[in-house]
Amino acid sequence: MLSTLQHKFRSWLFRPQISSGTITLNQRRIFILPTRRGLGFALVLLLMLVGDINYNLSLGYVLTFLLGTVASLTMLHAFRNLAQLEVRAGHCEAVFAGDHADFVFHFHNNGNLPRYQLELRDNNGHHTAFDLPPHHDSRVQLAIPSAKRGWLNCGRVTLYTEYPLGLFHAWSYLHFDVRCLVYPRPAAAQPLPANSAQNGSGKLPSKGDEDFAGLRAYVAGDALPRIAWKALAREQGLQVKHFSAETGSELWLDWALLPALAVERKLELLTRWVLDADALQLQYGLRLPNLEITPKYSSGQREECLRALALFALDGGAE
Amino acid sequence: MKLEKSLVYGLLASILMVSAPHAEHLPPWVIAFGAAVLGWRAYLNFSGMALPPRWLLFLLSIASAAGIFLSYRTLFGREAGVTLLILLAALKLLELRAARDATVLIFLSCFIIITNFFYSQSIPTALMMFASLLVILSTWVHLHSGSLGLKPRLAISAKLLLQAIPLTLLLFVLFPRVQGPLWGMPQDAYSSSGLSDSMAPGTLSKLSLSQAVAFRVSFESFPPLREQMYWRGPVLWDFDGVTWSNRDGVIWSNRNAGTAQRNKPPQFDNLDQAVEYTVTLEPHNKKWLFALEMPTRLSVANFMTDDFQVQSRNAVTARIRYSAHSQLTFLANVDESPLQLQRALTLPKGLNPRALQLAADWRASLPGDDAIIRTALGRFSRDGYSYTLEPPLLGAHGIDDFLFETRQGFCEHYASSFVFLMRAAGIPARVVTGYQGGEPNALGGYSIVRQSDAHAWAEVWLKDRGWIRIDPTAAIAPGRIQGGLSAAMPDSAALPFLARNQSPWLLNIRFNLDMLNHQWNQWILGYDTERQFAFLTRLGMEDISWQKMAINLLTGVALTVLLIAILLLRKLYIRKIDTAQLLYLKFCKKLSRGGLMRAAHEGPQDFATRANMDMPQHAEAIRRITALYLAMRYENQPDESGLRALHRAVRAFKI
Numbered sequence: 018m019l020s021t022l023q024h025k026f027r028s029w030l031f032r033p034q035i036s037s038g039t040i041t042l043n044q045r046r047i048f049i050l051p052t053r054r055g056l057g058f059a060l061v062l063l064l065m066l067v068g069d070i071n072y073n074l075s076l077g078y079v080l081t082f083l084l085g086t087v088a089s090l091t092m093l094h095a096f097r098n099l100a101q102l103e104v105r106a107g108h109c110e111a112v113f114a115g116d117h118a119d120f121v122f123h124f125h126n127n128g129n130l131p132r133y134q135l136e137l138r139d140n141n142g143h144h145t146a147f148d149l150p151p152h153h154d155s156r157v158q159l160a161i162p163s164a165k166r167g168w169l170n171c172g173r174v175t176l177y178t179e180y181p182l183g184l185f186h187a188w189s190y191l192h193f194d195v196r197c198l199v200y201p202r203p204a205a206a207q208p209l210p211a212n213s214a215q216n217g218s219g220k221l222p223s224k225g226d227e228d229f230a231g232l233r234a235y236v237a238g239d240a241l242p243r244i245a246w247k248a249l250a251r252e253q254g255l256q257v258k259h260f261s262a263e264t265g266s267e268l269w270l271d272w273a274l275l276p277a278l279a280v281e282r283k284l285e286l287l288t289r290w291v292l293d294a295d296a297l298q299l300q301y302g303l304r305l306p307n308l309e310i311t312p313k314y315s316s317g318q319r320e321e322c323l324r325a326l327a328l329f330a331l332d333g334g335a336e
Numbered sequence: 337m338k339l340e341k342s343l344v345y346g347l348l349a350s351i352l353m354v355s356a357p358h359a360e361h362l363p364p365w366v367i368a369f370g371a372a373v374l375g376w377r378a379y380l381n382f383s384g385m386a387l388p389p390r391w392l393l394f395l396l397s398i399a400s401a402a403g404i405f406l407s408y409r410t411l412f413g414r415e416a417g418v419t420l421l422i423l424l425a426a427l428k429l430l431e432l433r434a435a436r437d438a439t440v441l442i443f444l445s446c447f448i449i450i451t452n453f454f455y456s457q458s459i460p461t462a463l464m465m466f467a468s469l470l471v472i473l474s475t476w477v478h479l480h481s482g483s484l485g486l487k488p489r490l491a492i493s494a495k496l497l498l499q500a501i502p503l504t505l506l507l508f509v510l511f512p513r514v515q516g517p518l519w520g521m522p523q524d525a526y527s528s529s530g531l532s533d534s535m536a537p538g539t540l541s542k543l544s545l546s547q548a549v550a551f552r553v554s555f556e557s558f559p560p561l562r563e564q565m566y567w568r569g570p571v572l573w574d575f576d577g578v579t580w581s582n583r584d585g586v587i588w589s590n591r592n593a594g595t596a597q598r599n600k601p602p603q604f605d606n607l608d609q610a611v612e613y614t615v616t617l618e619p620h621n622k623k624w625l626f627a628l629e630m631p632t633r634l635s636v637a638n639f640m641t642d643d644f645q646v647q648s649r650n651a652v653t654a655r656i657r658y659s660a661h662s663q664l665t666f667l668a669n670v671d672e673s674p675l676q677l678q679r680a681l682t683l684p685k686g687l688n689p690r691a692l693q694l695a696a697d698w699r700a701s702l703p704g705d706d707a708i709i710r711t712a713l714g715r716f717s718r719d720g721y722s723y724t725l726e727p728p729l730l731g732a733h734g735i736d737d738f739l740f741e742t743r744q745g746f747c748e749h750y751a752s753s754f755v756f757l758m759r760a761a762g763i764p765a766r767v768v769t770g771y772q773g774g775e776p777n778a779l780g781g782y783s784i785v786r787q788s789d790a791h792a793w794a795e796v797w798l799k800d801r802g803w804i805r806i807d808p809t810a811a812i813a814p815g816r817i818q819g820g821l822s823a824a825m826p827d828s829a830a831l832p833f834l835a836r837n838q839s840p841w842l843l844n845i846r847f848n849l850d851m852l853n854h855q856w857n858q859w860i861l862g863y864d865t866e867r868q869f870a871f872l873t874r875l876g877m878e879d880i881s882w883q884k885m886a887i888n889l890l891t892g893v894a895l896t897v898l899l900i901a902i903l904l905l906r907k908l909y910i911r912k913i914d915t916a917q918l919l920y921l922k923f924c925k926k927l928s929r930g931g932l933m934r935a936a937h938e939g940p941q942d943f944a945t946r947a948n949m950d951m952p953q954h955a956e957a958i959r960r961i962t963a964l965y966l967a968m969r970y971e972n973q974p975d976e977s978g979l980r981a982l983h984r985a986v987r988a989f990k991i
Contacts, residue, residue, distance in 0.1 A: 054439055057439075057443070058443060061443050061446065064447075065446075065450050068450060070514050072454065073653075073654045073864070074450070074453045074454070075457060075860055075861040075862070075863055076453045076457040076461065076462055076465070076861065077453045078507075078508055078511065079462070079465075079504065079860070080449060080450055080453075081450070082503070082504040082508055082511070083469070083497070083500055083501075083504045084446060084469075085507075086500035086503040086507070087473070087496050087497065087499075087500045089503075089897075090500060090503075090900065090904075093900070093901055093904050093905070094496075094904070096905075097904060097905055097907075097908060100905070100908050101908045101909070128907060128908045128909070129907050130907050130908065133481045133482065133484060134480060134481050148482065148483075179480055180480050180481055181476075181477045181480055181481060181496065182473075182476050182477065183439070183476075183479065183480040
């Protein structure tokens, strides 16, 4: 009963306020409570005070009051360590399921004070610590492991500090509308599908088939590895290497042609193939039950396919 | 989490600093053991080797507890407890694995500081406290600040301490002081040095080697002559051949009750030569309050025994201050009760036959009491007696040995044998102990009476004249009475350094130091209920009550905290002022006067393009200012010459 009330109270007090843009940590956003260590120290001080009174130790009074005041003032120091920081969430690079998603936060310390030992923690206890020198921008990554494909929401993270003496815990909740795209975990290495139903050439393109066919002018979207850097160095303009095998050897990665497997397994297999095909610089397309990505040769192809696989048949995947 | 090496060194330093002042009163084996443990831990830290296993720590803890028990015969009580705490802290260092252990050690070291105040609360102790706190706090900050270096940590700790001082002072002044202990104290709660309730050969000569301050006196007007300053303490009646004490007091008072006779209450006649003064008495754990003979009034609760000892109700366990009124000339108990006189004539049976014989001869040959007293004193001053701190040992007939053989003694020997002779001759007499003299501190306007001024003298009762003080020491060593111990025995190497006569500049330093100590004692250590009341009244608080104190305390604390908070948080809102931007905004303002407003979304370059089209006549200036501004703001660190150029350009710009 009490715990439900407590829970309700907590969820009301710390109700989520999802923010986009920049947050400035003001006194409304910063909470402070003594730590267990702080309560322990209060007990030590109380013992000392009783001793002072009992034995009439004047210097003991001085020591007790001095320590008590130092301890109380660290509350201000803890607050000061967080206050007036500006935070915004940065872009989070997509990852494969099982890897760590690095959520990025940009901290700006606009004031004259150095901030020490700030810590960032998510609800599952993953955390990172950092310092912020005065007048300084800092990019802080919080690595959160991703379990499954789809969107991984950063959720509420806690920025906290116990500086300088660990007697007070000052914290602020950061809840940004940032999420990280998680691709399916690539399956173990599998040979690429032997044929592509559509073009019927029946030829599995491989490295040996590729013949250098000359240079052509760069078109936006061409893959970086294909750029003829030597030609560029000879000041012949931006040109791209062209291979003969590419023409008419389109590879279709087709959902329908997969053996009977669980949906996730299929997606993992397709992910593996997308990666392999991309590494081999093949021209490949992806065909899913509800979506078709035609083969084209651009650096965006890989991301587009992976994104489609990541969001396949998920709520909100349409977005 | 593995603790950093430098953190471990910090903790070692903290424990070392808080334990070091205790070395003075710890048994040698504890010092050796503690030093070994600290050294061992330092070596382990240096070499990066593993900490000892838990079973070894357990054995060491048991061994140190056993050692403490053997040394003190208990594990509780103050001395044993403090020793236990120090050894536990040292052993905890060997168990230092996680941040949690470090926190425990930090708390322990704070606690060990306060235990040192049982033994000393002097100014050096206070300075040591601040030094220790600095080290402890910087170690503590280390625990919670990651990779900060030693210097910034020390600076942060110093700032923490400095910021705490105003509030500490306020709390110290306003926090209500409670009189007296909250519960019964263990027996050894207070150290006591000073006069005891018995006197044997050696008691006073040992005490006179101590330079500890017994009490300080400030006189209202001129201090009396040194030879008149007899500070009365315990009066001793009963002699067993070696020791003077009051152990038969109960027997005598029972005998009194049986005969329905009462001891005469203290009564004085012919009082004259009044002296007013204030005594600050160091705690000595006994009941006596010292005052000049004869005290008639004290400002603290006291009662006077029928032999004129002034006693407080409870043992003096804290420094107290009282003002007193004494009369230097007096007639005391002229009408003494016969039983008291009988007690003052009692001698142990079968001891010191030669002294008894001598006294009997005097009584037979001399005309009266006065003549006997004169003869006795004359014997001391003429017949080869000497005054020494290191008298030879005496046998079973101690008085005989002293009077007829060794003839060397300290004041207790002279007082003791004089009283013995008087009693043997039929003159009621008793031994009085106390302090004699005092060292005037001209700078502070007060006198210091030290343990080395401890003294014993005699009192005889004469018909119609009551109790009269006779100081046999004055007969053998008049210098002792007029100039103190150093005047009486200037060459004795056994005298403590401070008791010897010194060059004037050394004396000056000593007096200055003592005055500082005196003020410290008065205002910091002696700040009790009474003094707090007086101080607050002087500050203008009227009819002080608990409620008022509490309100004042809370208001004061709130205001101080507010002030400190403003000072601490002010820095948060100080932004780096961007001169380049200020100048550019000025420029925009000038343009707006010409009807050209910069939109919120418009960057300086877009704005410049638009402005150039609107005001082609100013195009050159606008381009120049914009270029300068962009260079200052976004390209490199603003340099002085660039800012000056921008400043000139903006000032010269006119629509």
